[in-house]
Amino acid sequence: xxxxxxxxRIFITLAACLFVGAAVFLISSKIAGATGQxxxxxxxxxxTAASPSDEWFELYNNTAQExxxxxxxxxxxxxxxxxxLKGTIAxxxxxxxxxxxxxxxxxxxxxxxxxxxxxxLLNNPxxxxxxxxxxxxxxxxxxxxxxxxxxxxxxxxxxxxRINPNLSGNLAENWATNDDSALIGHDxxxxxxxxxxxxxxxxxxxxxxxxxxxxSPSPTxxxxxxxxATPSVSPSTPQPTYQFSQNILLNEFLPxxxxxxxxxxxLFNGGSxxxxxxGWGLNDSAASRQPFQIANDTKIEPGAxxxxxxxxxxxxxxxxxxxxxxxxxxxxxxxxxxxxxxxxSCSRFDDQWFWTNQxxxxxxxxxxxxxxxxxxxxxxxxxxPLEEKVAVQESPPPQKINTPAAGAGRSSPxxxxxSPSFAPNPKIELTAAAGEPITKNSRLKTFLTLAALMVxxxxxxxxxxxxxxxxxxxxxxxxx
Numbered sequence: 001x002x003x004x005x006x007x008x009r010i011f012i013t014l015a016a017c018l019f020v021g022a023a024v025f026l027i028s029s030k031i032a033g034a035t036g037q038x039x040x041x042x043x044x045x046x047x048t049a050a051s052p053s054d055e056w057f058e059l060y061n062n063t064a065q066e067x068x069x070x071x072x073x074x075x076x077x078x079x080x081x082x083x084x085l086k087g088t089i090a091x092x093x094x095x096x097x098x099x100x101x102x103x104x105x106x107x108x109x110x111x112x113x114x115x116x117x118x119x120x121l122l123n124n125p126x127x128x129x130x131x132x133x134x135x136x137x138x139x140x141x142x143x144x145x146x147x148x149x150x151x152x153x154x155x156x157x158x159x160x161x162r163i164n165p166n167l168s169g170n171l172a173e174n175w176a177t178n179d180d181s182a183l184i185g186h187d188x189x190x191x192x193x194x195x196x197x198x199x200x201x202x203x204x205x206x207x208x209x210x211x212x213x214x215x216s217p218s219p220t221x222x223x224x225x226x227x228x229a230t231p232s233v234s235p236s237t238p239q240p241t242y243q244f245s246q247n248i249l250l251n252e253f254l255p256x257x258x259x260x261x262x263x264x265x266x267l268f269n270g271g272s273x274x275x276x277x278x279g280w281g282l283n284d285s286a287a288s289r290q291p292f293q294i295a296n297d298t299k300i301e302p303g304a305x306x307x308x309x310x311x312x313x314x315x316x317x318x319x320x321x322x323x324x325x326x327x328x329x330x331x332x333x334x335x336x337x338x339x340x341x342x343x344x345s346c347s348r349f350d351d352q353w354f355w356t357n358q359x360x361x362x363x364x365x366x367x368x369x370x371x372x373x374x375x376x377x378x379x380x381x382x383x384x385p386l387e388e389k390v391a392v393q394e395s396p397p398p399q400k401i402n403t404p405a406a407g408a409g410r411s412s413p414x415x416x417x418x419s420p421s422f423a424p425n426p427k428i429e430l431t432a433a434a435g436e437p438i439t440k441n442s443r444l445k446t447f448l449t450l451a452a453l454m455v456x457x458x459x460x461x462x463x464x465x466x467x468x469x470x471x472x473x474x475x476x477x478x479x480x
Contacts, residue, residue, distance in 0.1 A: 045122040046153040048187035054104040059095040062165045071134030080118035094198040103188040142169040149175035159195030176203040242279040242327035247271030252347040255315035256340040263310040269300045279327030
């Protein structure tokens with residue numbers, strides 16, 4: 001009887017420990033790919049006006065945590081791998097995947113580029129697309145086997161955009177065609193992309209419900225003059241379209257001008273395309289005021305400088321921060337400076353910033369005509385300390401700011417196009433090919449897996465110790 005009870009206790013203890021270990025292991029295998037964390041947000045199944053083969057996907061992180069995408073996969077049909085993902089996706093951020101190379105969307109850096117697996121191209125009649133985590137768990141699905149839910153092929157080349165990230169990707173009513181209110185980026189031949197890569201969709205969060213009209217009393221007939229009256233129609237206000245570019249950066253600014261002069265900020269276009277700055281703006285560190293809106297239809301040529309005149313009190317003389325804003329409010333480039341000296345501009349030279357007594361608005365920057373005596377162990381006059389932040393170098397931050405209507409502002413003259421004085425910062429890119437072997441797993445998953453194995457090993461060890469102890473006690477009793 002005693003032996004039976006002992007065996008039952010041992011069995012229950014071991015079973016409980018093994019159950020805990022298995023539970024930890026299962027949690028670790030699922031945590032990196034819980035459904036709804038990352039969604040397929042936009043599909044350019046039709047390609048671009050430059051080439052129908054220039055297809056791209058956009059993912060969206062619908063959580064408040066960074067998610068590791070190592071080993072995740074996009075698949076088509078019954079599991080054919082389109083591409084294996086790399087890197088991470090920041091909370092509330094977008095992840096752009098371009099086919100073959102990074103010229104598909106020429107002025108927005110891809111988070112991943114590579115050839116498509118399977119047939120090599122998405123089928124225009126429709127596809128079933130799945131997003132799988134590194135354990136092949138289904139994260140999101142868009143089943144368009146019977147035909148794409150939205151989007152237009154030649155000659156429009158408009159993308160298929162998801163409306164609500166919290167609703168299923170298999171609902172046809174949760175997708176719509178880009179409505180032309182936001183055209184972001186350009187293709188390899190400088191045609192506007194009729195989609196919103198790495199930006200909030202033009203149709204995002206639109207209600208799919210049909211509003212119920214309110215009943216109104218019937219109008220009372222009144223005498224009308226002879227002839228038919230022409231009803232008046234209120235013209236609709238066209239929605240502005242915005243252009244986003246990673247090649248427009250701060251290049252020089254004058255925060256402390258002389259009396260009766262205006263502060264100004266100089267922008268430089270380090271790209272190869274003309275950029276329309278409608279909706280773009282400038283702001284300071286406190287962001288306590290409305291951003292200064294650059295005038296509508298202001299354009300900056302490739303390799304050219306643009307001077308934006310500000311109110312005299314916009315930037316602080318005792319130190320401040322200059323921020324360049326995209327139309328959606330995202331900070332693209334910012335420079336933090338300390339106390340300014342009157343009539344000295346802060347200028348960029350080969351990725352460093354210096355105060356100079358030779359402001360050069362609309363021209364290549366010049367260092368000071370004299371060199372002040374440097375402190376011991378210092379040989380330059382660089383701003384110290386200085387923080388420069390180029391937001392487009394990293395994954396974009398959460399874009400939860402509603403796109404503002406472009407406001408009026410002072411017109412800004414465009415300087416003649418001249419050679420840039422510094423090379424634009426390189427894009428951060430990741431390249432992957434379909435079918436690439438997975439070499440790394442989620443660090444969190446690895447940690448939890450090891451923890452699970454340790455729990456199982458400890459459980460077995462404790463069980464063996466318990467058995468030996470009970471056996472020893474029994475033997476001692478027999479010897480007595």
